[in-house]
Amino acid sequence: SQQGEEDPQALSIQEGENATMNCSYKTSINNLQWYRQNSGRGLVHLILIRSNEREKHSGRLRVTLDTSKKSSSLLITASRAADTASYFCATAGGTSYGKLTFGQGTILTVHP
Amino acid sequence: EAGVAQSPRYKIIEKRQSVAFWCNPISGHATLYWYQQILGQGPKLLIQFQNNGVVDDSQLPKDRFSAERLKGVDSTLKIQPAKLEDSAVYLCASSPREAGELFFGEGSRLTVL
Numbered sequence: 001s002q003q004g005e006e007d008p009q010a011l012s013i014q015e016g017e018n019a020t021m022n023c024s025y026k027t028s029i030n031n032l033q034w035y036r037q038n039s040g041r042g043l044v045h046l047i048l049i050r051s052n053e054r055e056k057h058s059g060r061l062r063v064t065l066d067t068s069k070k071s072s073s074l075l076i077t078a079s080r081a082a083d084t085a086s087y088f089c090a091t092a093g094g095t096s097y098g099k100l101t102f103g104q105g106t107i108l109t110v111h112p
Numbered sequence: 113e114a115g116v117a118q119s120p121r122y123k124i125i126e127k128r129q130s131v132a133f134w135c136n137p138i139s140g141h142a143t144l145y146w147y148q149q150i151l152g153q154g155p156k157l158l159i160q161f162q163n164n165g166v167v168d169d170s171q172l173p174k175d176r177f178s179a180e181r182l183k184g185v186d187s188t189l190k191i192q193p194a195k196l197e198d199s200a201v202y203l204c205a206s207s208p209r210e211a212g213e214l215f216f217g218e219g220s221r222l223t224v225l
Contacts, residue, residue: 031211033213042219090214099167101157102154105153
């Protein structure tokens with residue numbers, strides 16, 4: 001079964017707005033990663049946050065991790081039409097170090 | 113640097129036929145993964161290699177799926193015989209280290225009729 005569960009399943013916003021996606025997981029982790037997938041393409045790594053980190057930034061991306069609540073959020077600021085894609089969280093570690101388990105994903109649509 | 117190469121990109125077969133997918137990871141990446149992604153779902157790990165040894169194949173349907181990674185570089189994933197529910201995209205990914213970021217190929221889309 002999938003470790004991470006994303007919420008919402010789908011998100012539709014206007015260009016320039018912020019997009020927030022959430023991920024919850026069940027077991028202890030070594031790190032949590034976020035990936036983007038454009039339609040018909042492979043996944044692209046966005047950001048990795050370790051279990052001892054609480055927040056990480058990369059360009060317009062901000063990721064937070066709350067290990068006490070077993071949850072993470074991905075914030076995309078000032079969204080663009082090109083951000084339209086599916087976003088997945090993936091967890092690594094616990095008893096299966098190295099095994100990366102993906103959630104079901106959030107479909108983000110950014111309207112011009 | 114060259115990315116992860118996969119072939120074929122598309123394959124259509126009849127049920128009960130066999131199919132093989134090939135993956136060439138990024139040079140120097142010791143860890144290689146095969147994922148299955150059914151339409152509308154997240155990728156599901158089939159098998160993980162560290163060099164040419166299997167680390168995890170707990171979700172690989174071993175009665176019909178097999179995978180190998182000879183010499184710790186290229187890998188092939190085979191399905192024999194295929195079932196309708198095997199229709200999916202098969203993604204190969206590599207990583208320079210365990211639990212690190214994954215680099216994915218474009219995937220091989222399989223349709224079983």
